[in-house]
Amino acid sequence: MRKMIVGTALIGSLLLSACGSLASAPPTPETWTPPPATATPAPTVIPTPTRPALTTYTVQRGTIERSVELQGRVAAVGERELSFAVDGVVKAVYVTPNTNITRGQVLAELDSGELDDRLTQAKQQYAQARRQLERALNELRFPLRRSEIDLEAARATLAQLLAPPDAAKVTAARAALQQAEAARDRARNDASAVKTRAELALQQAQKRLIAAQAEFSAASYAVEQDKTDNRAQERLARAGDALRAAEEDVARLQIEYDTARNNEIAAVQAAEAQVAIAQAALDELLKGPDPLRVAEARRNVALAELAVEQARSAIQVDPTLERAVEEAKKGVEDIQRQIESLKLVAGFDGQILAVNIAPGSVTRAGEPVFIALDPSVAADALEVLITSSAAPLVVGQPVSITFARYPGATYQGTVISIPGSGPGGALSGYHIAYEPTDLKLSSGDAATVTVVLARRENALWLPPKAIRADSRSYVLVQRGDRPERVDIETGLTTPDRVEILSGLNEGDVVIGQ
Structure with a gap:
């Protein structure tokens, strides 16, 4: 492809040069002299074009693995990075380094901006929606309440008749x-x-x-x-x-x-x-009671019960009023949750080690703003901490770790907590335990964590350059003197390997792009 582009550029430049020379030198009139009769033109030799060599690839069987590398650092096991759940401007910071904190304590707060006014308006709308609904319900409940009173009176009369003598x-x-x-x-x-x-x-x-x-x-x-x-x-x-x-x-x-x-x-x-x-x-x-009076009282109770059911079934509140109440209530709760999310609350008893924010500073969601020590865990143990809040990790997931202090060596680790976990959900970053635990490491040492996102064993694969695509994926296979299109189905894809699910067999040779 590169050769074709270069060749086209050269031809274009030659054509432009020729046109330019013709345009810059107008023709000079000369006397025409006929050529000699014996003059014979010399034959032009045309070189035979050579076909460029094709790049081919062979379908192989092997392991395909897609992974990602994350940068972290070694930290004390009891060290916790705390962060806000949303972006914002810091309104107040209530702790300083070496401050002892307790579970549930508000450590810092972001500026609520217009949320307070919006909450007041939302509460007013909610109260108004409830009043409208109650007004409509009261109008519908009057016949029901009257029938309920009649039922109570009928039941009282029957109970009085059936009651044993005083x-x-x-x-x-x-x-x-x-x-x-x-x-x-x-x-x-x-x-x-x-x-x-x-x-x-x-x-x-x-x-x-x-x-x-x-x-x-x-x-x-x-x-x-x-x-x-x-x-x-x-x-x-x-x-x-x-x-x-x-x-x-x-x-x-x-x-x-x-x-x-x-x-x-x-x-x-x-x-x-x-x-x-x-x-x-x-x-x-x-x-005892008169049977006739008892029968009449029972009939009155049955009629009163029927009247209550009819009155209850007649209560059909306008669905828009109910929806308005639910939506207004949800609006209040949403704003309250937003306001609560502006507060960073301690999820455990401990001590603040470092403060990375100040009033007026801007912070991002998941960005560590406090480093706190949780004394409930061993202070002399170490773990790997990844400060990213968007890594594809889950608790219990195995990972591979390389430490800057031990270049070339790979160690195994396990994710033990993720952002938002832990007491109160205030932890940020991913905490990874590693083995062996007796490595000579110090808090702050750099570490690279490799996470296998997907893996296929004994899979057919080709390099990405061997695969073409239009409405679907396909390859070109040499059949005799011409290439033939073969549609394929692909699976796991990495930068250097593409899994072949169907359409090819091991050992097939395809033409690259």
């Missing part, structure tokens, strides 16, 4: 019944005593009436025998008065007896009525 009320009813029975018995006794006394008084009065009647009859007979006998007349008069008095006593006592008897009947009936009332009250407590 023990205190039952005791009071039994006591009232006993009191009524005692009052009835007392009324019977008292009324009977009054009646008995009235009856005895009546009987005595009746006896006195009989005696008075007998005396009156005797006195009347004596007067009839001797009407001139004054003593007989006086006796008759006295007997008449006594008879009238006896008759009056009998009449009065008869009334008193009848009254006492009637009072006894009335008192006993009244007392028995009170007993019946007390018994009915006790029976009402003990008989």
Whole structure:
């Protein structure tokens, strides 16, 4: 290709030179003289072109390995590099070298810029969105709340019907019944005593009436025998008065007896009525609820439950209001996270060894701003520290290490932590343990870490110069006197080898570019 470009340049320059000479020297008129008749032109010898040698490559089988080298340094195992998670301008630094720190302590803070104002606005938007949603919900919840109150009342009525009688009320009813029975018995006794006394008084009065009647009859007979006998007349008069008095006593006592008897009947009936009332009250407590009333109460509960379900299903909040609340809430949380990310917080108890920032300085995400010592690990042990925060490493990944102090020697290592790991996620850089651990190294020694990103064993491969591409990858294979295109499928690619997955076999020869 280079020869072709050079050849083209030379021809172009010759053409330009010829054109330039023609343009600069105008033709001079001359007398034409015919050539001699015997003049014969001499033949021009044209050289036979030679075909350039083709560069060919043979498909081979071997190991393809893609790796990357990272620069690091030897550091104490307890040494930790701390960095911010975002870029920014340092607002404040709260620690100095040799300062003891505790887990959760804010070490430094970046300038929040407009984030505080944005957070205030986001909170206002969130509050407004919530108020709008609550207003809409309250309007929709009113029928639901009313139906819920009706349901509570219906359930309370049913529960009251099904509840067992109050023990205190039952005791009071039994006591009232006993009191009524005692009052009835007392009324019977008292009324009977009054009646008995009235009856005895009546009987005595009746006896006195009989005696008075007998005396009156005797006195009347004596007067009839001797009407001139004054003593007989006086006796008759006295007997008449006594008879009238006896008759009056009998009449009065008869009334008193009848009254006492009637009072006894009335008192006993009244007392028995009170007993019946007390018994009915006790029976009402003990008989349980009315089945009809219970059935009606259950039906009312079912209807109230149905009304609640209907009211609940009728609550259909505008989805845009809910989305507005969620988006506003997310906006507040996002800004709060951004503000929190501006703070560098200690993830462990330890001591600050070095401070690489000052207020007003600019720092990048992952750039070490503090070096701290974690006393919870061995202070005399060493490890390799890679300060890059974008290396393709994971915890537990094996690596190869070469130290500047031991040129030409390669040692094995293992990634033990990555940026963002460790207590609090404040660690920066990759920490790599190596073997053997008794190498004579010092903190700060340079180290090169080689990481194998991909590896293929016993794979077919060609150099990149042997492979061509248009819409897909292909090679040219010499078939007889002309090259033939063969489409291939490639795999792992490194600067000097390309894996061949299909289209060629080991030993095939292809034409290079």
